Every structure is written in structure tokens, then in C-alpha cells.
Amino acid sequence: MRELRSTYQDLNASYFRRALKIPTIELGDAERYLGRWHRETRCIEIGRRLVIERPWGIVVEVLKHEMAHQYVHEVLGQTSEQAHGPAFRGVCQRLGIDAHASGLPDARGEDPGEARVLERIAKLLALAESANVNEAQAAMNAAQRLMLKYNIDSVAERQARGYGFRHLGKPTGRVTEAERRLASILGKHFFVDVIWVPVYRPLEGKRGSVLEICGTHANLEMASYVHAFLTRTAEQLWTAHKKAKALGGNRDRRTFVAGVMAGFDEKLGTQREINTSDGLVWVKDADLGRYYRQRHPRIQHVKYAGGPRSEAHAEGRAAGRRIVLHKPVGQGPSGGVRLLPGKS
Numbered sequence: 001m002r003e004l005r006s007t008y009q010d011l012n013a014s015y016f017r018r019a020l021k022i023p024t025i026e027l028g029d030a031e032r033y034l035g036r037w038h039r040e041t042r043c044i045e046i047g048r049r050l051v052i053e054r055p056w057g058i059v060v061e062v063l064k065h066e067m068a069h070q071y072v073h074e075v076l077g078q079t080s081e082q083a084h085g086p087a088f089r090g091v092c093q094r095l096g097i098d099a100h101a102s103g104l105p106d107a108r109g110e111d112p113g114e115a116r117v118l119e120r121i122a123k124l125l126a127l128a129e130s131a132n133v134n135e136a137q138a139a140m141n142a143a144q145r146l147m148l149k150y151n152i153d154s155v156a157e158r159q160a161r162g163y164g165f166r167h168l169g170k171p172t173g174r175v176t177e178a179e180r181r182l183a184s185i186l187g188k189h190f191f192v193d194v195i196w197v198p199v200y201r202p203l204e205g206k207r208g209s210v211l212e213i214c215g216t217h218a219n220l221e222m223a224s225y226v227h228a229f230l231t232r233t234a235e236q237l238w239t240a241h242k243k244a245k246a247l248g249g250n251r252d253r254r255t256f257v258a259g260v261m262a263g264f265d266e267k268l269g270t271q272r273e274i275n276t277s278d279g280l281v282w283v284k285d286a287d288l289g290r291y292y293r294q295r296h297p298r299i300q301h302v303k304y305a306g307g308p309r310s311e312a313h314a315e316g317r318a319a320g321r322r323i324v325l326h327k328p329v330g331q332g333p334s335g336g337v338r339l340l341p342g343k344s
């Protein structure tokens with residue numbers, strides 16, 4: 001409850017310019033609602049199961065939704081419209097809050113064009129599993145090039161692009177260098193904007209951070225896959241390195257894994273230079289930038305020094321430069337192509 005109240009105050013400052021007066025906040029046991037604004041009693045009710053069972057980022061989105069209802073009633077003075085009427089939708093659109101009645105972030109599917117691109121990329125990455133190193137690398141490069149060209153063309157043609165967000169990985173109290181490197185890879189090479197956002201872990205009673213990515217459906221799919229693939233692959237490489245070096249502990253694990261991410265980043269950078277020389281130059285998606293700023297009106301930039309550049313880091317970098325992004329073709333829960341890691 002204290003964390004919900006603190007989050008409410010933060011959202012009130014960043015989204016509503018402190019226009020709202022804090023109401024009573026309660027946990028409710030009704031199964032039909034994730035959250036409700038009771039204007040008669042000035043109470044925001046948040047589902048108990050939502051808080052306990054769902055990621056904190058979802059809880060925050062539901063809280064934003066209910067605060068938007070409060071804003072319409074108490075600041076705009078609009079009480080005659082239906083709950084999700086024009087005034088409410090206008091506030092949500094202006095502030096980047098999901099206006100759907102469920103209160104949950106809208107999981108919009110990709111359009112047919114995105115679906116076709118994802119399917120082609122999935123097939124190319126399946127080819128990248130080839131035992132022939134050159135063939136595998138060529139397939140990975142072709143997949144990256146296809147994604148790059150698709151994004152360049154869709155932005156240049158001013159196609160309507162819907163944007164969303166996802167939280168990747170588990171919330172953690174301490175963000176490692178490898179995790180920051182991985183976030184940087186997604187932001188530089190996979191057409192998403194990235195940010196570390198604060199979250200609360202109710203079962204542990206602790207705060208932490210989680211990586212959020214913003215982008216189109218297709219780019220969210222690709223970046224989510226890359227995040228899972230590299231996280232898993234880096235651990236596999238460390239296990240192989242330990243065995244080869246007959247290491248008894250994990251003292252150098254974080255340094256090695258950070259090196260893996262650095263090496264793969266360098267590899268992608270080399271391919272980007274080749275694409276640039278061929279005239280495929282990516283410039284930022286201005287519409288995505290506006291969506292990102294709308295979701296995060298107050299952003300703090302922090303610089304972090306890297307860890308020691310030891311022998312373990314150098315060996316991790318060498319291993320990272322040998323990684324070939326690949327996957328099997330799979331189906332998502334909704335029936336569409338979803339880029340999920342293959343079985344180990």
C-alpha cells in the first residue's frame with residue numbers, strides 16, 4: 001500500500017503536474033476488475049491479485065488508467081459522459097495512457113505487413129543454424145538487413161506505425177554491466193528505445209529495476225527474442241569457458257558475460273558499417289521518439305563506468321564476436337509468428 005501511494009505521487013507529478021489530490025487507495029478482491037475509480041468515495045481500488053501475481057509494470061499501467069478517470073472527474077469536471085467517453089480518451093491519448101476498459105496495456109497485434117516481415121526474418125534466422133559458419137553468418141546478416149530495410153522504408157513512406165512497450169527479464173536490485181550492454185545493443189541495432197524503469201517486488205518487499213523497450217510490434221518481437229537469445233547464449237558460453245579453463249567458481253562470470261555482450265555489439269557495429277556503405281542508413285523514428293517521451297516525461301540519464309578489462313573480459317569479447325543469431329521458426333500464442341528462443 002505504501003508503494004502504491006508513492007507510485008501515485010510520482011505519476012501525479014510526472015503526468016498530471018500535481019493536479020490531483022491523493023485519494024484513498026485500497027486493495028480489492030473483486031475478480032471482475034483490475035482497478036476502479038470510485039468518485040463518490042474518492043477511492044482508487046486496485047485488484048489484490050493483480051498486485052501479487054502480475055509484474056509491477058502492469059500494476060502501474062492500471063493505476064495510471066484509474067488516475068486518468070480521477071483527472072476527468074475532479075480536474076476537468078466532466079461527470080456526464082460515460083466512463084470511457086471522449087474526455088477520458090482525450091486525456092489518455094495526450095498522456096500516453098492506455099484507454100481500454102480492461103485497464104491493461106493494449107496488446108495490439110501486428111499488421112499483415114509486419115507479419116510477413118517477421119515470417120521472412122524467422123526463416124532466415126532458422127537458416128542461420130547451419131553448421132556451415134559462412135552460410136550461418138550470411139543468413140544472420142540477411143535477416144538484419146531485411147529488418148533494417150523494412151524500418152527505413154516504413155518510416156520514409158510515413159506508414160502508420162502503432163507503438164507499444166514490453167518489460168524484459170526479471171526485476172533486479174542491481175543492474176549489471178552485461179545487462180546494460182544488452183540494453184544498449186537493443187537500442188542501437190534493433191529499432192527500439194530502451195529505458196530502465198523502477199519497479200516494486202511485492203513478494204520480496206523490495207524495489208528494483210527492469211528493462212523497458214518501446215517500439216512497433218515487429219520490432220518488439222525481434223528485440224524480445226534477441227534479449228532472450230543473448231541472455232541464454234552468454235550463460236552457455238560462460239559454462240563452456242569454465243569447463244575449458246577448469247575453473248572452480250564463478251568469480252569472473254560477470255566480467256566474462258559483459259565481454260560477450262561487448263563482442264557481439266562490436267560484431268553488429270561492423271555489419272552496420274557495411275549496410276551504411278550500401279546506402280542503408282537508419283535515422284531515428286521521430287514518431288517512436290514522441291511515444292517514448294510521452295510514456296516517460298521525466299527521464300534521468302546516468303553514466304556508468306565499466307568493469308575491469310581483465311583476461312576474462314577479453315575472452316568473453318572474443319566469444320561474443322563469434323555469436324551467430326539464429327532460431328527455429330515457431331508460432332506465437334495468438335497463432336502468428338513469434339521469435340522465441342529454440343530449445344537448448
